[in-house]
Amino acid sequence: MRPARALIDLQALRHNYQLARSASGSKALAVVKADAYGHGALPCAQALAAEADGFAVACIEEALELRYGAIAKPILLLEGFFEAAELELIDQHELWCVVHSLWQVEAIERARLRRPLTVWLKLDSGMHRVGLSPADYQAAYRRLQACGQVGKIVLMSHFARADELDCPRTAEQLALFNAAREGLAGEISLRNSPAILGWPQVVSAEPASDWVRPGIMLYGATPFGEPQALAAQLQPVMTLESKIISVRELTAGEPVGYAGNFVTERPSRVGVVAMGYADGYPRHAPTGTPVSIDGQSGRLIGRVSMDMLCVDLTDLPAAGLGSRVELWGKQVLASEVAARAQTIPYQLFCNLRRVPRVYCGR
Missing domain, CATH: 3.20.20.10 (Alanine racemase)
Structure with a gap:
């Protein structure tokens, strides 16, 4: 699955x-x-x-x-x-x-x-x-x-x-x-x-x-673009997550993804994540958009595809095939992802599709 x-x-x-x-x-x-x-x-x-x-x-x-x-x-x-x-x-x-x-x-x-x-x-x-x-x-x-x-x-x-x-x-x-x-x-x-x-x-x-x-x-x-005391007490309800399904070892100077708009500056490990804009992840999220990989801070690299996106594993040697990736949730706030993609959290949530929802805390 x-x-x-x-x-x-x-x-x-x-x-x-x-x-x-x-x-x-x-x-x-x-x-x-x-x-x-x-x-x-x-x-x-x-x-x-x-x-x-x-x-x-x-x-x-x-x-x-x-x-x-x-x-x-x-x-x-x-x-x-x-x-x-x-x-x-x-x-x-x-x-x-x-x-x-x-x-x-x-x-x-x-x-x-x-x-x-x-x-x-x-x-x-x-x-x-x-x-x-x-x-x-x-x-x-x-x-x-x-x-x-x-x-x-x-x-x-x-x-x-x-x-x-x-x-x-x-x-x-x-x-x-x-x-x-x-x-x-x-x-x-x-x-x-x-x-x-x-x-x-x-x-x-x-x-x-x-x-x-x-x-x-x-x-x-x-709903604010800046910190606000009461909003800081809110708890994220949705955690959008997936896993790394492939790992690539690349030398410096190699393009990643469509249009090659990201090029490795050093020998790099690239993780491919089963998540894309067909799931509702914003296509225009740029390189550097935060993700969490096995609980550690990471970043998106390259262009988001329909079914997949890529993350940088170079500084995360323990991460690899099967590693859990949080796209937004309790570790990566949806508002941070939205700001990078020049949209709003409302749209991120409403655009979600194809991804099964799993309910907890009933």
């Missing part, structure tokens, strides 16, 4: 969820959209089911996977519904729903539901992706309140630049949100992972009644 695999530490997942709740003082929706950022939505939800206040997914297909997997906790559809016909399934499975457009308000007004909906009314406070405009926000709230189809309304928005700790945009968005919701009753949800970790000032008068939405921090990766 090919040795590439992703180890998923469910105890680390629970630790990170508890950190989000304790740091925020609020209720927390565990964000498990996009297959839990590549970690497996249902196993992750099952691991958190006893303690999570609820879950958040992108769409109804993701929500139904959890419901069919016996997840009974509240599930929020972060993108709401895409057509009015979905309201029947939302009603049937008791899902919570983001409303971000006036056509959705109109669809709810026309619907005939068996039970009142829980709606999360989203304001566009400056992200300019989805959300009601400040001019429409109060009227939409009052229409939903009056239509008889809605039992509870949570007031929400989304920060565009909370991962930039010195950026004034987050404070500007918060001020706009507070102005738009003036006079409206309801719980509040503003904080995603970077806001939970880096913006403690983003709280309401009653934070314990509000909701946070931890996403990337659940999986143990920092």
